[in-house]
Amino acid sequence: MGKILEKDIKNVLLTKEQIEKRVAEMGKQISEDYAGKDIIMVGILRGAAIFYADLAREISLPVHMNFMAISSYDLSSISSGAVRINYDLEEDITGKDVIIVEDIIDTGLTLKYLYENLEARGPKSLKTCCCLDKPSRRKVEFKPDYVGFEVPDEFIVGYGLDYAQKYRNLEYLGALKEEIYRC
Ligand code: IMP
Ligand code: MG
Secondary structure (H helix, E strand, C coil): CCHHHHCCEEEEEECHHHHHHHHHHHHHHHHHHCCCCCEEEEEEECCCHHHHHHHHCCCCCCEEEEEEEEECCCCCCCCCCCCEEEECCCCCCCCCEEEEEEEEECCCHHHHHHHHHHHCCCCCEEEEEEEEECHHHCCCCCCCCEEEEECCCCCEEECCECECCECCCCCCEEEECHHHHCC
């Protein structure tokens, strides 16, 4: 992996091996919980793309791959709270078993908004799955059904997560050096 990205990382929080192991466990759990069903997995672009691709391959049931693109964060690392749907689902989820797949839950505003938006479309069931959870930063109460790892209040990049569109292709999860996002 390129040294150009590595130099901005303060420390590695979760290695590639730790992530692989946990994602496999999550896939197994979901496969058990939804045994005999088809799942509509709604990946939230772009942050969840890499987690989504790994998780889907650890699920032993038919997975309908669907995506939504939203924007809540601009170039800064501070959440505005406003969520805009830039690309919506192409599949009707009425009467279906749906799981929202997100990269990270931070304040909770994004996931709460998405949950309410999809719930209004009348799915049979609706659950949420996040690779990371930063519970200390919650502004609205929201508890995802499946969580990969709880993480401290740091700005985290890699494994799909970005800062200003960079670092998504790091294969581990790391804390970004403060001087990068506080300048
Ligand atoms: P929330 O609405 O505050 O829960 O923010 C959720 C979204 O903010 C996530 O989907 C991420 O795109 C972004 N986000 C929150 N914390 C981080 C972080 O530490 N690194 C990268 N993106 C983050
Ligand atoms: Mg996101």
